[in-house]
Amino acid sequence: MSRKTQTILALAVVAGLVGYRITRPAAESQAPATGEPAVATAATPAKPLTLGSLEFTPCSLSSPLSRNSLEAHCTTFQVPEDRANPQGRKIALNIAWLAPEKQTDLQPDPVFFLAGGPGQAAVATYPQVDTAFAEVRKHRNVILVDQRGTGKSNLLACDTPESEDISPAAMQAEAGKCAAKLAGKADLRFYTTTDAVADLDAVRAAIGAEKINLVGVSYGTRVAQQYAMRHPQATRSIVLDSVVPNTQQLGNIFARNLDDALALQFAQCTQTPSCKDKLGDPRAELDALLARLRAQPVTVRYRDASSGEEREDVLRAETVAGLVRMYAYMPAAAALLPKLIHEAGAGRYENLMALAQMMQGDMKDSMAMGMQLSVVCSEDGESMVANQADEGTVLGNQMPQAMAAMCAAWPKGAAPTDFHQPLAGNVPALVLEGEFDPVTPPRYGEEVVKTLPNGRLFVLRGQGHNVIGAGCMPKLFAQFVEKADAKALDGACLEKLDYVPPFTSFNGWEP
Numbered sequence: 416m417s418r419k420t421q422t423i424l425a426l427a428v429v430a431g432l433v434g435y436r437i438t439r440p441a442a443e444s445q446a447p448a449t450g451e452p453a454v455a456t457a458a459t460p461a462k463p464l465t466l467g468s469l470e471f472t473p474c475s476l477s478s479p480l481s482r483n484s485l486e487a488h489c490t491t492f493q494v495p496e497d498r499a500n501p502q503g504r505k506i507a508l509n510i511a512w513l514a515p516e517k518q519t520d521l522q523p524d525p526v527f528f529l530a531g532g533p534g535q536a537a538v539a540t541y542p543q544v545d546t547a548f549a550e551v552r553k554h555r556n557v558i559l560v561d562q563r564g565t566g567k568s569n570l571l572a573c574d575t576p577e578s579e580d581i582s583p584a585a586m587q588a589e590a591g592k593c594a595a596k597l598a599g600k601a602d603l604r605f606y607t608t609t610d611a612v613a614d615l616d617a618v619r620a621a622i623g624a625e626k627i628n629l630v631g632v633s634y635g636t637r638v639a640q641q642y643a644m645r646h647p648q649a650t651r652s653i654v655l656d657s658v659v660p661n662t663q664q665l666g667n668i669f670a671r672n673l674d675d676a677l678a679l680q681f682a683q684c685t686q687t688p689s690c691k692d693k694l695g696d697p698r699a700e701l702d703a704l705l706a707r708l709r710a711q712p713v714t715v716r717y718r719d720a721s722s723g724e725e726r727e728d729v730l731r732a733e734t735v736a737g738l739v740r741m742y743a744y745m746p747a748a749a750a751l752l753p754k755l756i757h758e759a760g761a762g763r764y765e766n767l768m769a770l771a772q773m774m775q776g777d778m779k780d781s782m783a784m785g786m787q788l789s790v791v792c793s794e795d796g797e798s799m800v801a802n803q804a805d806e807g808t809v810l811g812n813q814m815p816q817a818m819a820a821m822c823a824a825w826p827k828g829a830a831p832t833d834f835h836q837p838l839a840g841n842v843p844a845l846v847l848e849g850e851f852d853p854v855t856p857p858r859y860g861e862e863v864v865k866t867l868p869n870g871r872l873f874v875l876r877g878q879g880h881n882v883i884g885a886g887c888m889p890k891l892f893a894q895f896v897e898k899a900d901a902k903a904l905d906g907a908c909l910e911k912l913d914y915v916p917p918f919t920s921f922n923g924w925e926p
Contacts, residue, residue, distance in 0.1 A: 464488055464514075466556070467623030471512050476542050485542055488512045492621055494563075494614050497605050504602070508614055509567035511538045511559040512622075515552055524651045525556035526628045526896065527615065529635030531657075531881070533608075533790040534782030536566025544632075547884040550893030555628070560618055562638070564606040564786025571597050571606060571785025581733070583820035590788065591824035597785050604828040606789035612642045619649060626651040628896055632881050633657045633855065634790075640838040640863075652843040652899045654892060656883045657855040660862045661837050665791055666798025667815040669740075669854060670805035676743050676853035676879075677701075677809065684753045684917040689925040694917075697753040700760045701739065705809065708732040717765040720773040730768050735759070736809050738771040743853040744880040750915045750924070766921070792822035794830050837866045843899040844870035845892065849878035849885075871901035877914040886912045 463470040471488035491507040515521060526548070530537040537559040548557060561568040573593035594603060615638070619627050628651050631639035636655040643650040644661075659665070681697040684690040694700075709732040716727045738755075742748040759767045799819035801812040844867045848860040857874045864870040873891070875882045883892060887908035895901055916924035 466512055468621050469510070471510075474511065476511060476513075476538060485513065485545060488514070489538075491567075492618060494617055496563075496602060498610075498613060506563050506569045506614075507567075508563065508618065509536075509538055509561040510618065511541075513552060513557040513559070515554060515556070517553075520554050522555050523624065524626045524628055525558050525622070525624055526551055526630055527558045527560065527619075529629060529631040529638045530562070530565070531633030531635050532565070532782055532787060533562075533634045534565060534784060534787035535634075536561040536568075536783070538566050544884060547889040547892065550889065551896050555896065558618070558622065558627075560615060562611045562786070563614060564601070564789060565783040569601060571601055571603070571783050571789070573597070573784060581817070583816055586817050587820040587824045590821035593785060593788075594825055601785075603785065603789050603826040604793070606786050607793045607828040607830065608638055608641050608790055609830060609834070610828070611638055612645055615642055616646050616649065619646075625649070628652045628654070628899075630654040630883075630892075631656065631658075632883065634659065636855075637661070641834070643840070643842050644833075644836075644838055647840055647842065650842050652845070652896065654845045654847070654883070654895065655860075655863065656847045657849065657852055657880050658846055658860050658863050659855055660859050662835050662862070663859065664795040664798035664835065666795050666818060667800060667802050667805065667812070668798075669814050670802070670808040670810040670812070672856055673740050673743060673810055673853045674808045675856060676851050677739070679851050680743060680746065680749045681753065683750070683914060687917060687925075690753060690917045690919050693919045694753045694757040697756055700753075701735075701756050701809065704756060704760050705732045705735060708735060713764060715764045715768040717768040717772075720769045726772075728768060728772060730764055730771070733813065734771045734775075735767065736811075738767065738774055739809055740853060741774055743851070746849075746851055746877055746879050746915045749851070749879070751918045751921075754918045754921065788821060788825045789828065791818060792825045793828040794834065796822055796827065838863065839866040841869050842867065843895075843901060845895045845901045845904075846870055846872045847882050847888065848872065848874050849880060849882045850874055850876055851878060852880045854880055869901065871904065873906055873909060875909060876912045878912065 463472050465471070469490050469492060471490045474487050474489035475484040476487050477484040489509070489511050492510055493505045493507055495501045496504040496506050528537055528541050528544070530540045538561050541559050551557070563569060564571040573596060597603060626649055629639040629642055631637070631654070633656070636658040639653045639655060640661050643653055677698065684694060684697050708730060712729045712731045714727060715730045716725065718724070719726050739752060742752055755767045755770070758764075799815045799822060801815055805812050844864070846860045846864055848855065848857040850857060857872075860872040860874065864872045873888075875885050875888065878885050882888060890908070891904050891906060894904055919925050
């Protein structure tokens, strides 16, 4: 599967943790991602620790986006790939366990962190959000399970040869090659959300937990909702950060949601006299730039943002659309878009090109594309259709068309008949949305809490995608996990969150 194909598909689905590093405390590193996954490295040999029936050995979790490594305990747990054939191929699920430093007030219900994507691995991505779990970890075990097909749980990934052809036919052919390559190590029909939910419950039973708390981010919210539907007796509470409603399929939601978010974000410029005077109307300038690049891509010489070397590449409309979408996830990055777009509109493409290429490099290994296709092709195929109303949007219909083409060549699993029914019941639920989220907008959270009488939605002012680390949200998150009562939370502290002013120069915004 080509690098361009992987980038398009990664942009097409719900990315999990891209926004979190923008909301981390300023004292922590906020260097750009390198694309290198977090790793669990073995520590000095020590006596295994037992949790339930599983034996864990010491390990360290590290990530390019976290300052320090996290001391943990790791193990693997065998589950059947196909539960209808328990004697067949097994998957060794990769599991990490972070225990409180003190065991004096250990609560019996652990917290399971569910990564986004689909395609991200929990063990690799958790170090980026660990600071948001600081209070929770004082009293509860945190369990990380690499979802089957991700991380070290039989990773489903394909090589990334360079290719300029991103036509549906080419993408279908590449997906077919990837599926054929992976067929030797996996039956791709059994890497769906439903299979992952069964794995989570098997891990829960193995560690001896009667009930668990689930914290899902982006696609991880689908996993959390499906788990709560299938195993309500084992679900103590759920936290849904940037939620995808069960009713929502992922085929053609992206174009309209992005345009709606951009309207809100660009209004920060058009409603600020200094920004409007210097940079004009960002949306009008973006539309003009995209039209010009669709008609004639531009060869750009630029300095590589990672190596500092001079390079030359072709800037296409798809490249700009991808950068705009990913920056829209993070308001602190989106504040730079009006300036980047204005510069490119004047023929100065260098900065935009350098940042776009850096983003593509960062993303190329961030998702397990094989697992991602197994999920979306099995669960969201009906929605992978072009929408005429999206033709005038930044993204247009390229994403659903590309996804439909790849899914035509991908083996598909079965989903329960009620898979896309809303989650309903009395499970305590804390639902979080960012006001400017370009993929899971606040209306998704409003939909989810309608059928959850013990649920509560917080919409965080000026925030994007993945907001659990923003402002005082970690404190409210810890209070919710402690009491399992979202209605009792005092969210007044979130009023301190403010908007990021738009940059009028590369030095920042107007004072």
